[in-house]
Amino acid sequence: MKQLKEMTKANIENRPPSQICTHCASTIEPFFIETIGWKFPSVCPPCDQELTEKEQKITSQKELHDLLQKSGLKGKLLTHAFSNFKHSESPQVFQLAKSYAITFITPDVHHGLMLFGKTGTGKTHLACAIANHIINQNRISVKFIKSIDLLFQIRRAMNINTDEELKFIEQLANCPLLIIDDLGSEKITDWAQQVFYKIIDDRDILGKPIIITTNIDIRDLANRIGERTASRLASMCKLVAMSSKDYRLKTK
């Protein structure tokens, strides 16, 4: 007890004078650590907090930048939001898409969406609005890919080697949300149908949702992408019909 008292006295006597915060020039007091002795923080507590917050903001912005870059969203697709969707022709679909995006982080959202309707009904806009919302608000990875690019990339990966093909399939099968735009715009070959089915099947097993936009109905879709893939998609997704006089004409 006596020893401790003496130590405390010695500490107080050795206490260095106050210093100046290198950031805001206010006075900072030293603090004592038993095994080390007197220490000075380089900045005062308010500055420390400010700098930490700034750092966190930069990290978060970097994270957002990376997520957007890897998402496959580019150019005007990045500007598609709920706020600039002209939803007077399809208010229910708009609400459904918006609440899907907002509730996406809740554990009970595992279903996907299949937005079908004629060209120009705003399907791609809504799908991108969902993606942009989820990436920006929740920092969750979303992969957006046009059906034609998907086929092109599968072919390319297959031509490189099997490892590359598997890596590509794995990425599409594992990302938290996969969006395939304009599905069925072309008839796909047998091998591509198999790869495609593998991606969908893996996602179904893992309980990961998928959003599809297409302008052909589910029966015709079976002819283009294969019966089992089409029926699997139908079981994984809520079917949403979109109609509008011509969405793209109207937004111009």
Ligand SMILES: [Zn+2]
């Ligand atoms: Zn300071």
